[in-house]
Amino acid sequence: MKEPRWLDELEMAAWQGFLEAGNRVTRRLEQQLKDEAGLSHPQYEILVHLADAPGGEIRMTELAERLITSKSGLTYQVGQLERRGLVRRRACPTDVRGVFAVLTEEGRELLRTAAPGHVATVREALIDVLDREELAVLARALGEVGRRLRD
Amino acid sequence: MKEPRWLDELEMAAWQGFLEAGNRVTRRLEQQLKDEAGLSHPQYEILVHLADAPGGEIRMTELAERLITSKSGLTYQVGQLERRGLVRRRACPTDVRGVFAVLTEEGRELLRTAAPGHVATVREALIDVLDREELAVLARALGEVGRRLRD
């Protein structure tokens, strides 16, 4: 067993910062969304992605990939949102197996009311803590990290 | 309802990068640890923290805080590790209520064998993707983000 290259002090600090920041920001967000909009973060993300998509609809598999979640997990969450009338399912015309998740008017409306508080929290927890320079590095570096892990 | 300051392009890129990188890295790590060591990431983290602590033991509540998890979640995971003989519980001499989680020799041994693969994956997924400059910014910036959310 070859001795690996351990992390030096800087690398360790970056790694731990990455882990802790990820955990804490996620936690903070989850709590804020639950309190103010009654949504989990995954649910909020579903609504956001649908709202951004043309027609407010995306195929299930495609949506699962964008959300970086399992297909079964998405089935469950879309079910939850459907129960609350925020999303509905629509059969795909060209592929009998296919299913679109569609944002309803109620869903769009809830998103409108939830968004300001969400953005404020994102700013408070992450964005406004950093200066422009740091934001640029984060965007570039973490963008690259994400991109590489996509395949 | 006051119009919030929405995120501009750079801020949005940083935020999305942060989310996607966090998700993907976590996912990659989870998979690697499960495959090579039969541990979940939370479990691995427990072992690491114990190994770092003097005497290889930490009080449950203290450990939960370091891991940024709920107390009940920790109770469960320590139970799992205990079943496998990687950790044991020890009563606290000065406080009857208190419980130490203690790393066993088997736990230390498993950690030794698991660590190299883990570090390699962390490098591959995150550390080695960035240059020193970026690592420094990440460490400082995300360190600050985490610190602020500690309250």
Place this chain on the structure above:
DNA sequence: ACGTGGTTGTTCAAATTCAAACCAAGCTGT
């Protein structure tokens, strides 16, 4: 000593997550 309030860790129920099995439908080559 005594009450009061805060701590400690566990238990509990409910919600969520994932991977694997599954079914139905599409696609490809013969």
Place this chain on the structure above:
DNA sequence: ACAGCTTGGTTTGAATTTGAACAACCACGT
């Protein structure tokens, strides 16, 4: 047309997570 492989989405069961409720205990002021 048909066999064999891939895809799309759901179902299923097991594992995990969380917050709330709980029981036992500590510390402190009176």
